Amino acid sequence: MRLVVIGGVAAGTKAASRARRVDPNLGITIYQEEPEISISECGLPYLISGAVGGRDALVARTPEQFAEKDVEVLTRHRVTELDPKNKRLLVENLETGEKFEDSYDRLVIATGAKAVLPPIDGAGLDGVFTLRFLSDTDAITWYVQEHSPKKATVVGGGYIGLEVAENLKELGIEVSLVEAEGKVALDYGPEVSEKIEEHLKEKDVGVYTGSKVEEFMGDGRVRGVRVGETELETELVIVGTGIKPCVDLAEEAGAEVGASGAIRVDKRLRTSLRDVWAAGDCVETVNLVTGEATWVPLGDTANQMGRVVGTNATRGYDSEDILEFPGVLGTGVFKVFDLGVAKTGLSEEAAENAGFAVVTAAIDSADKAAYYAGASPTFVKLIADGATGRLLGAEIVGGNADKYVDICATAIWGRLSYPDLVNLDLAYAPPFGPVLSPIIGAASVLEGEFEKETEGVRATE
Amino acid sequence: MRLVVIGGVAAGTKAASRARRVDPNLGITIYQEEPEISISECGLPYLISGAVGGRDALVARTPEQFAEKDVEVLTRHRVTELDPKNKRLLVENLETGEKFEDSYDRLVIATGAKAVLPPIDGAGLDGVFTLRFLSDTDAITWYVQEHSPKKATVVGGGYIGLEVAENLKELGIEVSLVEAEGKVALDYGPEVSEKIEEHLKEKDVGVYTGSKVEEFMGDGRVRGVRVGETELETELVIVGTGIKPCVDLAEEAGAEVGASGAIRVDKRLRTSLRDVWAAGDCVETVNLVTGEATWVPLGDTANQMGRVVGTNATRGYDSEDILEFPGVLGTGVFKVFDLGVAKTGLSEEAAENAGFAVVTAAIDSADKAAYYAGASPTFVKLIADGATGRLLGAEIVGGNADKYVDICATAIWGRLSYPDLVNLDLAYAPPFGPVLSPIIGAASVLEGEFEKETEGVRATE
Numbered sequence: 005m006r007l008v009v010i011g012g013v014a015a016g017t018k019a020a021s022r023a024r025r026v027d028p029n030l031g032i033t034i035y036q037e038e039p040e041i042s043i044s045e046c047g048l049p050y051l052i053s054g055a056v057g058g059r060d061a062l063v064a065r066t067p068e069q070f071a072e073k074d075v076e077v078l079t080r081h082r083v084t085e086l087d088p089k090n091k092r093l094l095v096e097n098l099e100t101g102e103k104f105e106d107s108y109d110r111l112v113i114a115t116g117a118k119a120v121l122p123p124i125d126g127a128g129l130d131g132v133f134t135l136r137f138l139s140d141t142d143a144i145t146w147y148v149q150e151h152s153p154k155k156a157t158v159v160g161g162g163y164i165g166l167e168v169a170e171n172l173k174e175l176g177i178e179v180s181l182v183e184a185e186g187k188v189a190l191d192y193g194p195e196v197s198e199k200i201e202e203h204l205k206e207k208d209v210g211v212y213t214g215s216k217v218e219e220f221m222g223d224g225r226v227r228g229v230r231v232g233e234t235e236l237e238t239e240l241v242i243v244g245t246g247i248k249p250c251v252d253l254a255e256e257a258g259a260e261v262g263a264s265g266a267i268r269v270d271k272r273l274r275t276s277l278r279d280v281w282a283a284g285d286c287v288e289t290v291n292l293v294t295g296e297a298t299w300v301p302l303g304d305t306a307n308q309m310g311r312v313v314g315t316n317a318t319r320g321y322d323s324e325d326i327l328e329f330p331g332v333l334g335t336g337v338f339k340v341f342d343l344g345v346a347k348t349g350l351s352e353e354a355a356e357n358a359g360f361a362v363v364t365a366a367i368d369s370a371d372k373a374a375y376y377a378g379a380s381p382t383f384v385k386l387i388a389d390g391a392t393g394r395l396l397g398a399e400i401v402g403g404n405a406d407k408y409v410d411i412c413a414t415a416i417w418g419r420l421s422y423p424d425l426v427n428l429d430l431a432y433a434p435p436f437g438p439v440l441s442p443i444i445g446a447a448s449v450l451e452g453e454f455e456k457e458t459e460g461v462r463a464t465e
Numbered sequence: 466m467r468l469v470v471i472g473g474v475a476a477g478t479k480a481a482s483r484a485r486r487v488d489p490n491l492g493i494t495i496y497q498e499e500p501e502i503s504i505s506e507c508g509l510p511y512l513i514s515g516a517v518g519g520r521d522a523l524v525a526r527t528p529e530q531f532a533e534k535d536v537e538v539l540t541r542h543r544v545t546e547l548d549p550k551n552k553r554l555l556v557e558n559l560e561t562g563e564k565f566e567d568s569y570d571r572l573v574i575a576t577g578a579k580a581v582l583p584p585i586d587g588a589g590l591d592g593v594f595t596l597r598f599l600s601d602t603d604a605i606t607w608y609v610q611e612h613s614p615k616k617a618t619v620v621g622g623g624y625i626g627l628e629v630a631e632n633l634k635e636l637g638i639e640v641s642l643v644e645a646e647g648k649v650a651l652d653y654g655p656e657v658s659e660k661i662e663e664h665l666k667e668k669d670v671g672v673y674t675g676s677k678v679e680e681f682m683g684d685g686r687v688r689g690v691r692v693g694e695t696e697l698e699t700e701l702v703i704v705g706t707g708i709k710p711c712v713d714l715a716e717e718a719g720a721e722v723g724a725s726g727a728i729r730v731d732k733r734l735r736t737s738l739r740d741v742w743a744a745g746d747c748v749e750t751v752n753l754v755t756g757e758a759t760w761v762p763l764g765d766t767a768n769q770m771g772r773v774v775g776t777n778a779t780r781g782y783d784s785e786d787i788l789e790f791p792g793v794l795g796t797g798v799f800k801v802f803d804l805g806v807a808k809t810g811l812s813e814e815a816a817e818n819a820g821f822a823v824v825t826a827a828i829d830s831a832d833k834a835a836y837y838a839g840a841s842p843t844f845v846k847l848i849a850d851g852a853t854g855r856l857l858g859a860e861i862v863g864g865n866a867d868k869y870v871d872i873c874a875t876a877i878w879g880r881l882s883y884p885d886l887v888n889l890d891l892a893y894a895p896p897f898g899p900v901l902s903p904i905i906g907a908a909s910v911l912e913g914e915f916e917k918e919t920e921g922v923r924a925t926e
Contacts, residue, residue: 014900047836047895056895061836163894289848292890298701304893304900309910311887330888337892346892374506375522377627406897407868413890414872426772427791429753430876431798431807432765434508434517436867439475439765 005030007317008093008108010083010253011045012036014303016064016114016282017065018310019317022074026318033076035083035095041067042245043138046303049167051141051175052148052407058169059138086111086257088277091179094435102365110279110317113259114310115250117197117285122245126220133239135168138195144242152237153177157229161188163338163345164244166200169209170341172264174243180210180236182229184245187213189345191334193352199401200340203398207341208209210236247301249286264288264299271328273313274321281317283309293396293416294358298365300332335413337406344405348413350424361390365449369442371403373434384408386425387421393454404437411443466491468778469554469569471544471714473497474504475764476745477575478526479771481536481779485780490865494537494567496544496556502528503600510628513609516637518600547572547718549738571740571778574720574728576711578746579739580764583706587681593702597630605703614700615639618690620678622649625705627661630670631802633703640669641697643690645706647673650806652795653860654813654846656827660802660862668802671697672923708762710747723749725760732789735782742768742778744790751792754857754877755819759794774834796874798867805866808892809874810858813848822851822870826910826919830903832864834895843872845869845907854882854915865873865898872904883911 006025009016012034020032034041042170050056065203067077078370084103085094093106105457119134121127131151133144147153158169161183169181181204181456183187187197188204188211191217204211212231220241221228229236240380249266253260261270264342269275276284287309297308337346364387372379380403387397398412415425425447432439440448468484495502500845503526506803511517528538535865539556544566546555551863554567580595582588592612594605608614617637619630622644633640642649642665647667648658649672665672673692675801681702682689692696710727712720721729727749730736736743746762748770773790780786800805826847833840841864848858859873876886886908893900901909 044834044836044895044900046893046900047834050837050895055838056686057838059654067541076660146535152636270783275829302893305890307900308888308905326887329882333890335890335892337819337894337897338896344897348890373505373508374503375517376511377516377518404868406872406894407865409892410872410902411875413878414875416879416886417889418881419878420875420879423789424878427769428878429766429794429796429809429904431796431809431870431874432507432763433798433800433867434505434511435800436798439505440768441765441871442771442790456605 005109007032007157008106008393009034009113009114011116011284011358012041012077013045013116015310016112016311017042018307019112019114020070020281021317022311022314024075025072026315032154032316033078035081036077036079037082037098037307038137038139039079040138041077041079043244048135048138048141049164049171049234049325049461052070052168055170056108057172062138070423071086073285075083079293086253088257088280091279095154095198112313112317113275113280113282113286114284115253115286120246120248120393121243124217124220126222126226129220129222129226131226131239132220132243132244136247147250150174151239156240157182157236157238158242159246161205161213162190163336166235166340167338168242168244170205173207175207180212182212182215182217182231184216184361185214191348191351192444195383196345196399197383199383200343200345203205203343249299249301251286254282262297264297267301271330272316272326273309279321281313283313292333298334302336305332309363333413333416335409337409342402346400346405347398348409349395349416350387351399355387355396360396363390363450363453365446365453366444367446367449369445370438376434382442383410384442386446386450388422388450390457393423395420395425408443408461422447422454426451466570468571469494469567469572470575472575472577472745473502473538474506474577475767476771477646477775479501479574479768480575480744480775481877483772483775484779485534485536486777487565488635491779494539494568496542497540498543498559499598499600501599502538502540502542508601509596509599509630510625512628513605516571516630516632523599525602541611544714547714548840549718549741552740553839555585561881563619572745573778574715574736574743576714576746578708578710581707581709581746582704585678585681587687590681590687591685592687592700592706593681595704596625598710608701609636612700613749616699617701618697619644619703619705622674622857623651623705627801628799635666636668641673643673643676643678645677652812653808656846657806657860657862660844661806663806664802664804672857699921701859708764712747712758712761714788715743717755719779723758725749727760732791733769733777734790740782741772750790753792753794755851758792759795761795763797766793793834794874794877795909796870804862807861807866807870808859809878812860813911816848816857821857824849824851824911824914826914828907828910829905831899834899837895843869843903845903847907847911849883849911851918854884856881856886869904881916883908887912
């Protein structure tokens with residue numbers, strides 16, 4: 005019995021490791037286009053500044069370590085064709101150009117996602133980069149060492165752009181951040197975007213929102229960015245305007261692709277092709293708040309899916325002894341300088357678009373008892389379903405954002421409502437937080453909003 | 466309409482504030498024995514070392530601030546008798562000795578808990594203290610300034626004792642910690658107690674477990690502690706061997722008291738006496754994991770109960786427009802030097818005693834991505850119900866203990882099981898944690914334990 009895994013980053017390597025653990029006798033091969041496998045891609049922005057000590061630190065496991073577990077890893081190999089009927093693959097060795105056939109009994113597609121470089125004039129100039137693979141940070145690092153840029157422009161105000169802006173600034177480079185939409189952190193409510201923009205300005209990052217990049221200018225190397233009518237001098241550009249799932253191989257082989265553009269899978273992570281599973285950034289999953297299909301490409305989710313798919317592909321397409329991956333909430337966190345920013349579930353806008361009658365509460369609190377040293381401000385916004393009181397989403401900015409968002413994510417997973425949140429038995433001691441967690445504080449305000457609504461009903465009755 | 470609140474620390478002051486918000490016209494009086502109200506008692510150990518900047522920092526609100534909200538506060542007043550039939554109180558002014566009668570329409574008892582000084586010879590010596598009220602830290606601070614003790618003994622290895630040991634050590638005092646039972650942190654599993662004891666030793670605290678204090682020795686002032694056969698030289702003793710609820714007033718008036726020794730209340734926090742509510746450290750509540758009555762006196766819970774009781778006492782004993790306090794999980798966290806220690810729900814032992822067939826998993830993880838600076842080790846133990854897979858409890862030691870325990874507390878509240886925990890959509894970015902939260906990691910191990918059990922069943926079938 006032979007399992008082939010296409011893609012060797014988070015989902016692919018986790019699937020292979022898990023499959024080996026479930027079945028010590030399974031033949032396992034990973035094909036991977038990049039020279040390295042098992043890359044912690046979320047750490048890449050931190051490689052630019054050196055906050056992460058060297059590229060090797062981001063390689064969780066090497067092909068040699070997999071070989072010890074009897075998992076064959078072929079790097080610099082691209083699977084160019086998939087014939088699901090005959091369970092055959094066409095593979096190209098990217099080093100030698102050699103092509104060969106391979107076959108599988110079970111197949112896991114974990115082809116990930118790739119950066120999208122928008123069609124902007126001058127995008128091909130030296131010094132214009134995207135950031136997705138280790139090879140990208142290698143190239144950026146080389147470029148920075150070679151040319152010592154004084155000014156850089158980051159295109160895109162999502163979390164990658166924001167993380168990159170911080171890390172370039174840490175190198176002493178003057179940074180401008182350009183975002184085509186009216187605010188950074190588009191997935192968040194306006195209060196959060198404002199707080200981030202204020203913080204960027206405090207940190208001397210030039211912020212250009214509602215500003216479309218018209219052209220990268222230069223002569224061989226990039227020298228400027230035209231944004232609307234203004235021109236920004238720049239010697240380095242990093243574009244973080246988005247990624248898209250790598251689905252060509254699966255789609256051409258006949259696998260169903262969802263409206264999100266990612267491969268459609270069921271809860272067992274099976275594609276529509278028999279004996280073919282898929283996991284990670286190339287698949288769509290279910291948003292557990294709305295029940296709708298969603299595409300949320302994140303490293304932790306890819307890891308979790310890898311565990312499920314590695315188990316299930318080993319046990320068989322029709323086995324009942326399988327694991328399920330139920331879906332995601334859209335939880336995420338990022339750091340931008342001294343600010344933690346996090347969300348889970350639906351934003352107010354997303355909840356309204358999903359048809360909920362939304363009730364929200366927002367508070368400014370702190371992450372420690374006020375009298376204890378080192379307290380930081382924390383902003384919490386809770387989004388609830390007006391009909392049932394159920395928590396639908398949360399947004400946090402400031403101290404302990406990662407902690408407070410995880411409480412909310414767990415609460416949404418457990419379908420808790422505001423009366424639960426108000427009474428939730430969370431841990432308290434002065435070094436760790438205020439006597440009432442900001443989540444409980446925000447839930448109390450939420451309760452007040454619901455009481456007002458009830459009083460409104462009483463008043464009109 | 467007049468509301469009287471007996472006790473002015475966490476539950477009492479919160480109840481009064483809340484009552485004022487619900488009903489701007491209610492007459493409200495708080496009787497408080499101590500000279501101050503609204504004390505953050507959990508901060509008291511930190512006052513000893515000066516980690517908290519001055520005693521005023523621990524007074525959340527003054528009587529004057531309450532007066533501005535038209536809440537009368539009478540400090541240094543003790544309610545000595547309660548006549549629930551006639552809704553009358555006998556009150557003693559502790560400054561003048563004067564006694565007077567008062568009456569109420571609605572009464573909230575929030576008399577709290579007091580430290581228990583065990584019957585040890587020499588407990589009356591100068592330099593032997595308990596730590597419960599601001600007046601205790603005042604006395605300890607004065608004593609330390611006056612006598613500059615070089616050696617101190619802390620009696621009791623619960624969280625108060627451990628916090629006190631740290632704070633005395635911060636003052637440069639040599640500290641011995643004596644615990645009668647075989648381990649510190651009795652509520653926790655042995656792995657946790659061991660880690661704490663190791664850490665105490667690293668920090669040069671003498672740890673004497675399984676060691677009963679036989680006698681405090683000295684001549685006016687304490688000079689030594691006899692522990693079994695050995696004698697510890699000591700110039701200062703702080704006893705943190707436990708507290709008990711202050712229920713005499715309520716019990717003498719006929720209020721039901723539970724097996725825990727605390728006042729019995731329903732979910733509305735009503736006592737068995739008409740128009741009398743109770744909240745905070747003087748009441749028992751429900752352990753939501755076992756459904757049994759429990760007494761867990763903690764400041765955050767007292768605050769939450771204050772909110773509920775303030776609302777309900779204002780709305781009336783038979784009103785349906787009330788809030789409920791459903792119970793607690795037994796969540797707690799404390800810091801001992803560099804170690805965070807936290808728990809929620811049941812320990813393995815408590816779960817077994819409650820009749821569960823227990824499955825556990827424990828892992829050593831870290832609180833950040835391994836390649837990111839400043840990662841600390843984190844120990845996680847999960848306790849699950851073998852029959853259903855439901856999470857029953859968790860214990861955490863190390864980095865981000867407060868965060869991980871709050872995730873588990875929320876998970877227990879939402880009655881989540883290990884398949885939920887394994888797939889939980891928590892927030893990840895390298896500055897905030899490893900790619901898979903230690904909770905998810907521990908849940909994976911837990912899943913493995915359940916699979917082993919299933920295989921065991923299969924093998925024997």
